[in-house]
Amino acid sequence: MQRLSKLAAPAVLLLCSSLVAIGLGELVVALVRPQAVVVIEPGLYQVDLQGGYRLASGYAGSMTNGTEFEAAIHVNSHGLRGPELEPTKQRPRLLTVGDSFVFGFGVADGEAFPLLVCGELAQRGIDRECLNGGVPGFGISDSVELVEHWGVGLAPDRVVLAVFLGNDIQNERFVAGDVELEDGLILPASEERGLNAWLYRRSHLFRLLKRGLPAKLERSLRGALGLGEPWARANLREELTVYAETPPPWVDRAVAAADRALARLVELGGEHGFAVTAVLMPAEVALVDARWQAALEQVGLEPAAHDPERPRRLVAELLERHGIPFLDLTGVFRAELDRGAHLYYLSDRHWTPAGHALAAAELARFLAWVERTPAGASRPEVDAAG
Numbered sequence: 001m002q003r004l005s006k007l008a009a010p011a012v013l014l015l016c017s018s019l020v021a022i023g024l025g026e027l028v029v030a031l032v033r034p035q036a037v038v039v040i041e042p043g044l045y046q047v048d049l050q051g052g053y054r055l056a057s058g059y060a061g062s063m064t065n066g067t068e069f070e071a072a073i074h075v076n077s078h079g080l081r082g083p084e085l086e087p088t089k090q091r092p093r094l095l096t097v098g099d100s101f102v103f104g105f106g107v108a109d110g111e112a113f114p115l116l117v118c119g120e121l122a123q124r125g126i127d128r129e130c131l132n133g134g135v136p137g138f139g140i141s142d143s144v145e146l147v148e149h150w151g152v153g154l155a156p157d158r159v160v161l162a163v164f165l166g167n168d169i170q171n172e173r174f175v176a177g178d179v180e181l182e183d184g185l186i187l188p189a190s191e192e193r194g195l196n197a198w199l200y201r202r203s204h205l206f207r208l209l210k211r212g213l214p215a216k217l218e219r220s221l222r223g224a225l226g227l228g229e230p231w232a233r234a235n236l237r238e239e240l241t242v243y244a245e246t247p248p249p250w251v252d253r254a255v256a257a258a259d260r261a262l263a264r265l266v267e268l269g270g271e272h273g274f275a276v277t278a279v280l281m282p283a284e285v286a287l288v289d290a291r292w293q294a295a296l297e298q299v300g301l302e303p304a305a306h307d308p309e310r311p312r313r314l315v316a317e318l319l320e321r322h323g324i325p326f327l328d329l330t331g332v333f334r335a336e337l338d339r340g341a342h343l344y345y346l347s348d349r350h351w352t353p354a355g356h357a358l359a360a361a362e363l364a365r366f367l368a369w370v371e372r373t374p375a376g377a378s379r380p381e382v383d384a385a386g
Contacts, residue, residue, distance in 0.1 A: 038065050038348070044073065054135055054146065055079045055103075068345045069106040078154065081132045082109045085154070094118070094367075095131045095151055095274075097143040098162030099171070101281050102134025105350040113351075113360040114160075120364030126371065131156070139171030141261040148268055158275045160363070161265060161324075165311040166283030169242045172254035237299040242314075243286070243306045255314055262322045277370060278319050278326035279363055280312060284344040287334045327366040329359060 041061030048054045055075045064070040076084045081103055096102055096114035104112025109132075118130035131154065133146060140163060147159055242251055269276045285291045286308035296303050312330060319326045336343060336358060343355035351359070 038063065040073075044075070046079075048149070052142065052145070054150070055081060063106070065106065065345070065348050067347060069348070071104075071106060071108045071111075074109055078131075079150065081112065081134065082115050085131070086129055089129070089155055091127050091129050092157035093131060093155060094121075094128045094158050094160065095133050095147070095154060095156035096160040096162055097133040097138075097146055097151065098281075099134060099138045099143075099164050099168065100136035101164050101351060102132065102162045103136050104132070104134065104356065105136060106345055106348055107351070107353050107356055111353045111356055113356040113363065114162075116356060116360035117364050117367070120360050121367065124364060124368045126364075126368060134162070137171065139168050140258040141172055144261040144265045144268075147265065152268065152272045152274075155272075156274045158277060158367075159265070159269065160367075161262075161276065161278045162281055163278060163315050164281045164283065165286065165315060165330075167239045167242075169251065169254050169258060169311055169314065170239050172257040173250060233299055236295060237301070240295060240299060240301055240306060243308060243310050244301075245305050245307055245310070255318070258315075259318055259321070262318055262324065266322050266324065275370075276324050277367065278324050279359070279366075280315060280326060280328045280330065281359070282312070282330045282333050284337075284349055286311075287330070287337055325370055327363060329362060332358065332362055 040063040043056055044059050044061060045053045046056040057075060057077050057079045059073065059075040062070060062072050073081065074083070075081055078085060094114075094117070096117075102112070102114055104114075109115065112132055112134070114132040114134065115130050118128055121128050133143070133151060135142070135146065138146070140161070143161055151159065241247055242254075244251075265276055268274075285295050292308055293303065296306060312328065316326070316328065333343060333355075341354060341358075342352055343358065344350065345352055
């Protein structure tokens with residue numbers, strides 16, 4: 001018994017020392033080099049009647065990534081981010097639908113471009129009530145379903161479909177059962193759970209150690225330990241697959257699903273009397289060559305076999321096929337980035353308030369042109385790809 005006691009004492013001392021060292025390390029990293037991770041107060045999402053999800057009516061909370069932004073979130077009684085609608089419709093309504101860029105991931109309610117555009121339009125003498133129908137994680141089909149089941153009841157006069165070129169084609173693959181809601185976040189059903197995921201969301205030290213390894217070294221270590229590819233890297237690989245010159249069959253199926261959704265949106269517009277417009281939102285990875293090269297290297301893809309312009313061409317062709325006028329923000333965003341503008345968060349890669357302000361100004365110019373120009377007229381320079 002005494003021998004066991006003597007052996008246990010050093011073990012306990014070692015354990016306590018290790019815990020203290022880890023605690024101090026966590027504190028130092030959190031203060032000196034905090035590692036970004038998105039945290040959203042629970043309750044933002046609800047399961048809808050169609051088996052998917054949407055924003056929870058009446059939600060009030062906040063989101064932060066711990067390093068670059070902290071923003072309050074308010075969802076009105078209609079499940080739209082932002083203030084309540086006017087009690088009775090007093091002016092034409094502009095409903096913008098799309099993913100987390102439309103929702104305003106990382107910015108305050110009034111800083112998201114679907115609401116900012118109202119002020120921009122007012123400066124051009126166009127009075128509108130603007131509605132933000134963005135939901136993080138949505139693809140084109142999800143947005144059209146939201147319009148069909150919830151949006152038409154709001155009597156919009158124009159619906160703007162915002163398409164994120166980074167992953168909206170990829171998101172056409174997911175169905176309701178492929179995602180789960182956990183801790184305020186939307187997670188793929190296949191994402192890694194357990195201690196590793198828990199530590200990643202809560203420990204600055206763990207994230208620093210995990211992210212600090214070179215991609216090639218981490219892949220080798222995970223292979224030696226028999227671990228699969230991390231979900232974040234697998235997701236990036238799948239996103240970049242859409243940029244491939246010779247994509248796998250699932251990309252064609254996803255494009256076909258988007259095609260059907262656009263046809264349905266145009267049909268809904270005819271049935272319920274609203275005009276349909278679209279805006280293409282570029283991913284930073286396709287605008288900045290250094291980011292493009294780094295992303296391909298991270299997942300081990302060949303640059304020569306991938307084209308950063310491909311998703312843009314795919315979506316533009318679909319919109320033209322259905323006669324939907326659209327604004328392509330690629331050119332203006334690339335030009336502003338070249339001038340040094342801070343349009344995307346460094347770690348999160350969503351738009352900053354400056355990015356939303358730029359999108360709102362350009363969209364207002366385009367909508368003003370659309371509403372005052374006969375069908376078939378040549379487009380203004382605002383949507384030149386450049």
